Amino acid sequence: MTAHDGMTAALLQQAGALDAEAEALMQPAMATPDANHDESDIRGLLELAGAMLTPVYPRTGQTLTGKAPAMAAAAAPVLQKYGWSASGWLGKFGPEIGMAAVWLPAGLELAKAIRADKAASQPDKEEGNGDGHQPQQQG
Numbered sequence: 236m237t238a239h240d241g242m243t244a245a246l247l248q249q250a251g252a253l254d255a256e257a258e259a260l261m262q263p264a265m266a267t268p269d270a271n272h273d274e275s276d277i278r279g280l281l282e283l284a285g286a287m288l289t290p291v292y293p294r295t296g297q298t299l300t301g302k303a304p305a306m307a308a309a310a311a312p313v314l315q316k317y318g319w320s321a322s323g324w325l326g327k328f329g330p331e332i333g334m335a336a337v338w339l340p341a342g343l344e345l346a347k348a349i350r351a352d353k354a355a356s357q358p359d360k361e362e363g364n365g366d367g368h369q370p371q372q373q374g
Contacts, residue, residue: 276321
């Protein structure tokens with residue numbers, strides 16, 4: 236082994252140690268969720284849920300949408316405390332959330348339409364005993 240080979244090996248060892256140290260320093264920064272980013276993501280999810288509910292339950296959807304900023308601001312520190320990330324959930328479940336955003340309002344409207352169709356197909360019931368006939372008067 237030449238002096239040059241020994242110096243190269245020492246430099247490679249130092250470079251490896253520096254890489255490990257840099258990675259260790261970066262790990263907590265990468266793992267720490269950003270509360271502002273999470274707050275924005277949570278607010279977006281709540282507003283999406285409000286928009287999904289508004290066509291079927293207008294007051295509920297509007298209330299949820301109106302309260303979304305305060306709810307998100309309260310939730311973000313909790314997510315940060317436990318190391319959870321709303322963006323992680325969005326990344327992992329984004330397609331499912333998108334599907335629910337389309338299917339849930341459609342399903343709720345479909346259920347209302349079915350109830351309305353059933354009610355429309357029932358004969359009008361006049362006051363009486365519930366079968367459309369007037370009760371017989373006695374004596």
